[in-house]
Amino acid sequence: MRKCIILLLSAVLLCVGVMTAYAADVNQDNPTGSVDVTMNAKLPDPVYTVQIPAQVDFGTQVIAKASAPASKEFTISVSDMADFNGKMLHITVTGSGPEGAFQLVNATNTAQVVPMKLLSGGNEILPGEAITAMAESASTENVLGALQVDAKDIPGEGNYQGTVTFQFTLK
Numbered sequence: 001m002r003k004c005i006i007l008l009l010s011a012v013l014l015c016v017g018v019m020t021a022y023a024a025d026v027n028q029d030n031p032t033g034s035v036d037v038t039m040n041a042k043l044p045d046p047v048y049t050v051q052i053p054a055q056v057d058f059g060t061q062v063i064a065k066a067s068a069p070a071s072k073e074f075t076i077s078v079s080d081m082a083d084f085n086g087k088m089l090h091i092t093v094t095g096s097g098p099e100g101a102f103q104l105v106n107a108t109n110t111a112q113v114v115p116m117k118l119l120s121g122g123n124e125i126l127p128g129e130a131i132t133a134m135a136e137s138a139s140t141e142n143v144l145g146a147l148q149v150d151a152k153d154i155p156g157e158g159n160y161q162g163t164v165t166f167q168f169t170l171k
Contacts, residue, residue: 044083051077052166056147064151071119076131076143076166084136087170091143092130093118096163100127104149104160112155116162117148131166 026033053074061070076091094100095116106112118125120143125131132143147164154160 043085046083046085046087046170047080048078048082048089048168049080050166050168051075051079056164058147058149061149061151061154063154063157066152068151069148070151071146071148073144073146076145077140078134078143079140081136081138081141084170088133088135090130090133090169090171092128092167092169093125094127094165094167096165097127102127102147102162102164104162106156106158106160108158109156112158112160114149114154114160118145118164119148120145 056072056074058070058072062068078089078091081089095102095118096105097103097113102116102118104114104116118131120131125145131145134141134143
């Protein structure tokens with residue numbers, strides 16, 4: 001019996017809790033009524049398509065005693081841009097070395113490291129810096145860059161590998 005009363009009271013409380021709140025009654029004594037209207041709004045999500053190179057290959061470099069820089073150019077393409085809402089798309093870069101340094105490491109002797117430079121528009125881009133910032137555009141925007149190593153900085157023979165990471169941020 002006690003369980004039945006508890007169940008009945010629970011059902012009553014549940015029904016009371018889900019009742020719709022009504023405004024004041026409208027009748028001959030109160031001929032007007034009002035209703036609150038609400039809405040949430042948000043800006044559309046920004047969209048863009050980016051193409052970055054799958055790989056940059058310096059090929060075989062001959063170790064040199066004197067400075068002998070070798071550069072490999074690459075292109076970043078940004079298209080289908082929409083809904084930036086006045087923000088700029090910043091493209092920052094980091095390498096796989098300590099503190100994001102641009103470097104290549106010998107696969108069989110990790111103590112052997114070749115520093116790299118990242119260049120854009122003739123200027124060196126340091127790790128964590130923006131290679132560019134662009135506004136929303138209806139056309140495809142291309143960013144040209146180059147990676148550069150110097151043959152005099154190669155400490156020994158081997159296969160060297162590294163990574164350059166591009167990060168895209170709207171701000």
